[in-house]
Amino acid sequence: MKPITRIHSRTAVLRDENIDTDRIIPARFLTTTTRAGLGKHAFQDWRYLPDGGDNPAFPLNQPEARGCAILVAGRNFGCGSSREHAPWALLDYGIQAVLCSEIADIFRSNALKNGLLTIVVAEAEHRWLLNHPGVELSIDVREQYVALPDGGRIHFQLEPFARHCLLNGVDQLGYLLQHAAAIDTYEQRNKMEQAA
Amino acid sequence: MSKKTLFEKIWAAHVVAAETADTPAILYVDLHLVHEVTSPQAFTELRERGLQLRRPDRMLATLDHSTPTLPAGADGERPYANAEAKAQVAQLESNCREFGVELHGWDSADRGIVHVIGPELGATQPGMTIVCGDSHTSTHGAFGALAFGIGTTEVGHVMASQCLLQRKPKTFAIHVDGQLPQGVGAKDLILHIIGHIGVDGGTGYVLEYRGDAISALSMDERMTVCNMSIEAGARAGLIAPDETTFAWLKGRPHAPQSAAWDTAVERWRALPSDPDAQYDREVHIDASQVQPTVTYGTHPGMAIAMNAPVPAATNAQERRAQDYMHSRPGQPMRGTPVDVVFVGSCTNSRLSDLREAAQILRGRRVADGVRMLVVPGSEAVRRDAEREGLHEVFVSAGAEWRVPGCSMCIAMNGDLAQPGQLVVSTSNRNFEGRQGKGARTVLASPATAAASAVAGHIADPRDYSQAHNAQEQAA
Numbered sequence: 020m021k022p023i024t025r026i027h028s029r030t031a032v033l034r035d036e037n038i039d040t041d042r043i044i045p046a047r048f049l050t051t052t053t054r055a056g057l058g059k060h061a062f063q064d065w066r067y068l069p070d071g072g073d074n075p076a077f078p079l080n081q082p083e084a085r086g087c088a089i090l091v092a093g094r095n096f097g098c099g100s101s102r103e104h105a106p107w108a109l110l111d112y113g114i115q116a117v118l119c120s121e122i123a124d125i126f127r128s129n130a131l132k133n134g135l136l137t138i139v140v141a142e143a144e145h146r147w148l149l150n151h152p153g154v155e156l157s158i159d160v161r162e163q164y165v166a167l168p169d170g171g172r173i174h175f176q177l178e179p180f181a182r183h184c185l186l187n188g189v190d191q192l193g194y195l196l197q198h199a200a201a202i203d204t205y206e207q208r209n210k211m212e213q214a215a
Numbered sequence: 216m217s218k219k220t221l222f223e224k225i226w227a228a229h230v231v232a233a234e235t236a237d238t239p240a241i242l243y244v245d246l247h248l249v250h251e252v253t254s255p256q257a258f259t260e261l262r263e264r265g266l267q268l269r270r271p272d273r274m275l276a277t278l279d280h281s282t283p284t285l286p287a288g289a290d291g292e293r294p295y296a297n298a299e300a301k302a303q304v305a306q307l308e309s310n311c312r313e314f315g316v317e318l319h320g321w322d323s324a325d326r327g328i329v330h331v332i333g334p335e336l337g338a339t340q341p342g343m344t345i346v347c348g349d350s351h352t353s354t355h356g357a358f359g360a361l362a363f364g365i366g367t368t369e370v371g372h373v374m375a376s377q378c379l380l381q382r383k384p385k386t387f388a389i390h391v392d393g394q395l396p397q398g399v400g401a402k403d404l405i406l407h408i409i410g411h412i413g414v415d416g417g418t419g420y421v422l423e424y425r426g427d428a429i430s431a432l433s434m435d436e437r438m439t440v441c442n443m444s445i446e447a448g449a450r451a452g453l454i455a456p457d458e459t460t461f462a463w464l465k466g467r468p469h470a471p472q473s474a475a476w477d478t479a480v481e482r483w484r485a486l487p488s489d490p491d492a493q494y495d496r497e498v499h500i501d502a503s504q505v506q507p508t509v510t511y512g513t514h515p516g517m518a519i520a521m522n523a524p525v526p527a528a529t530n531a532q533e534r535r536a537q538d539y540m541h542s543r544p545g546q547p548m549r550g551t552p553v554d555v556v557f558v559g560s561c562t563n564s565r566l567s568d569l570r571e572a573a574q575i576l577r578g579r580r581v582a583d584g585v586r587m588l589v590v591p592g593s594e595a596v597r598r599d600a601e602r603e604g605l606h607e608v609f610v611s612a613g614a615e616w617r618v619p620g621c622s623m624c625i626a627m628n629g630d631l632a633q634p635g636q637l638v639v640s641t642s643n644r645n646f647e648g649r650q651g652k653g654a655r656t657v658l659a660s661p662a663t664a665a666a667s668a669v670a671g672h673i674a675d676p677r678d679y680s681q682a683h684n685a686q687e688q689a690a
Contacts, residue, residue: 034531035531035532035535036530036532037414037415037514037516037532039514039644039646041644041646041647041648041649042646042647042648045648045652046625046626046627046649047626047627049252049280049281049627050252050281050296050297050299050300050302050303050627051299051303052255052256052259052299052302052303052306053255053256053259054256054367064647064648064652064653093532094415095414095415095418095448098414098415098448098514099350099445099644099646100349100350100364100644101253101348101349101350101352101364101365101366102252102253102366103253103256103348103366103367103368106366121415121418123415123418123448124418124419124448124450125350125364125365125366125445125450128365128366128369129366129367129368129369132366132368132369133368178239178382179236179237179238180237180238180239180380183237191368191372191380192264192368192371192372192375192376194380195241195372195375195376195378195380196375196376198231198232198241198376198378199376201231201232201241202231202241202243202269202376202377202378205231205243206243206377209243213478
């Protein structure tokens with residue numbers, strides 16, 4: 020994974036609360052056996068009209084939302100299933116960060132492992148961001164703040180290890196495998212306890 | 216020594232490396248369940264990196280999500296929804312062969328929904344850590360196992376290292392006091408609980424369901440409750456193991472046998488939370504107040520007693536959800552016309568669920584214009600149900616009796632509802648489009664589903680019970 024230190028973009032806003040993983044990527048697209056190419060199906064049933072054309076009512080189809088890499092979403096974004104296809108689809112679509120007052124656990128964990136930044140902000144700041152689509156933001160991963168156009172800053176906290184991995188492009192599986200000796204010891208100890 | 220909860224005991228027993236301010240804990244995984252949808256990319260990564268499975272003996276795989284629930288044709292071809300679904304299943308078959316994983320595939324007498332067969336085989340045991348690339352892994356918490364869903368990257372982590380990087384979650388006790396009323400079951404209870412704490416009420420927590428009403432539940436019912444923990448945002452839900460748990464597990468193929476069984480039970484008896492153990496959050500639910508419960512919106516937290524009026528929408532999201540569902544504030548959900556009824560899924564596809572539905576359908580017919588699908592959770596459930604003649608009850612009522620799989624719960628195998636159709640479903644998610652684009656889902660118990668199939672609209676199962684019939688005949 021390549022290091023991520025800063026994300027700079029205008030915001031696109033999806034105000035709905037509880038946007039679930041079925042809305043992000045409907046289950047019928049989960050028959051894929053690769054990670055690639057899911058962006059064209061992101062928000063499929065919301066984004067397209069039945070004839071396949073763009074749904075003008077879908078906020079991310081608005082001209083000013085095109086190309087935005089920062090998504091501000093209603094509370095509890097990513098609830099539902101554990102499908103990692105949800106962050107894969109968002110990243111492939113061009114989203115690099117999701118800002119929200121609360122993000123579902125499994126989605127957040129999956130997102131961070133793929134370099135999709137999930138940022139939880141306080142409710143008042145969240146409300147402001149929801150009400151100001153298109154605002155130009157700069158996210159500093161190292162210093163953990165979002166810079167606003169007026170010079171103001173919204174501070175946030177990432178889980179320290181996730182932040183370290185994002186900043187340094189750390190491969191988490193590689194990190195785990197460095198602990199092989201400790202895992203061996205655990206298995207040996209457990210075997211003896213179970214037999215005792 | 217400090218008092219510990221069930222969760223804390225399991226957690227402590229699986230820490231390979233303790234968490235620090237900078238690094239999460241390395242947590243050992245006892246059982247890794249695998250299915251065709253969330254594993255292919257993980258196997259690919261292993262292959263690309265030249266890695267092996269660390270403990271293939273701790274893995275168990277099956278085919279359930281993409282599989283057709285209609286039998287193979289005369290030519291032996293299974294009616295897959297599309298070529299991708301077929302290829303995905305074939306890929307899991309070849310991955311399991313290549314990496315040496317036990318697969319309960321098409322030729323297995325034990326194939327079924329991953330969360331149904333893990334317990335059936337006795338692979339799910341108290342005190343274990345269990346993961347699967349599937350959010351309903353919380354089901355296995357019914358046995359006092361710490362079980363939760365993971366993404367595909369983490370599936371790869373477990374394959375290669377048998378471990379996960381995890382921050383310790385908080386604990387949340389849900390005390391269910393008293394007794395459920397007659398004709399009200401585990402599904403009504405869990406929908407009631409989620410309606411109470413909210414669709415994100417459990418986010419960041421491991422739930423522990425406690426109290427008299429929980430101890431009184433059968434294992435099937437406990438699985439229904441724990442299954443839906445994720446619908447309140449909690450990755451895992453637990454119920455302390457007890458005599459009901461041990462009696463259910465004893466003699467199952469993967470369970471410890473003879474002397475090892477006694478040792479295991481002794482160990483398991485120490486698992487329940489210590490008296491006066493502290494939780495980060497607690498709520499009390501009065502079981503006697505739970506009624507037959509259904510959903511009226513587009514997430515499982517929008518749940519209400521079917522006879523109670525649907526509340527007025529308080530914000531744009533709720534209005535959107537009610538518009539989508541055509542639910543009317545001030546009116547009860549009972550009486551809403553039904554197009555499709557689905558009995559199945561990892562929430563409600565076990566033998567007792569099918570019995571519950573059959574009891575109402577016996578001697579009755581599915582209403583004209585209603586399509587009803589009954590999909591057993593596993594081949595074992597199918598065999599047991601057919602031995603009892605339940606399939607004949609369903610078929611003579613006009614329902615379709617299918618081959619095991621996830622089916623219309625996730626609707627990725629071709630079993631789906633049409634746009635606008637209303638589905639009364641025993642599954643776990645009523646998200647927009649979950650059961651087919653534009654389909655409207657009402658979550659309910661197997662009894663409510665069966666009663667609604669007969670009535671043609673959402674109906675109270677207590678009006679269709681055997682006791683109620685006897686009463687009517689006497690009157």
